Amino acid sequence: QVQLVESGGGLVQAGGSLRLSCAVSGRDVRFNAMAWYRQGPGKQRELVAAIASNGATNYADSVKGRFTISRDYAKNTVYLQMNSLKPEDTADYYCKLANKYWGQGTQVTVSS
Numbered sequence: 732q733v734q735l736v737e738s739g740g741g742l743v744q745a746g747g748s749l750r751l752s753c754a755v756s757g758r759d760v761r762f763n764a765m766a767w768y769r770q771g772p773g774k775q776r777e778l779v780a781a782i783a784s785n786g787a788t789n790y791a792d793s794v795k796g797r798f799t800i801s802r803d804y805a806k807n808t809v810y811l812q813m814n815s816l817k818p819e820d821t822a823d824y825y826c827k828l829a830n831k832y833w834g835q836g837t838q839v840t841v842s843s
Contacts, residue, residue, distance in 0.1 A: 733757035733832045740824060740837030743816055747841070751811040753826030753834055760802050763829045765809045767800060769822035769839075776825070780811060793819075816841045 739751040751767065766781035780790045780800040788800055799812040809826060818841045826834040 733828065735826045735828055735832055735834035737824065737826050737834040737837040740839045742840045742842065745816060745818055745841055745843050747816050748812070748814045749816065749839060751813065751824055751826075751837060751839075753809040753811075755807050755809065755826075755828060758828055758832075759804075760807050760809055760828075761804050765800070765802065766827045766830075767809075767811045768825045768827060769820075770825070771819070771822040774822070779824070782809070813839070818843045 734756045736754045737751060739749060741749060743749055762784050764781065764783050767779045768776050769779050770776040778791060779794055780798055782788050782800045782802060790798060797815045801810045821839060821841050823836040823838050825836045
């Protein structure tokens with residue numbers, strides 16, 4: 732059974748940082764493509780960052796240079812380090828595995 736559990740969301744002021752975690756069970760993050768998506772109020776869900784099984788990463792233009800996706804093999808966890816947060820980053824953030832499995836999401840609110 733595959734399970735993804737996100738954590739680390741919260742309320743932060745603009746310019747601040749948060750680190751989101753996605754703990755995975757039932758699959759090895761080392762051998763699967765992983766991604767973070769977000770869905771802001773009244774918006775469609777969008778890809779934020781992704782990491783392939785070979786370690787290649789890609790980012791939405793809106794977060795390049797501010798967000799970093801990474802993996803911890805020992806903890807079987809994927810992270811999203813978010814720096815220089817902006818109010819427009821406010822959204823529910825979701826972890827996705829192998830373009831198939833979703834977590835339940837974690838809320839991020841950035842105040843101006």
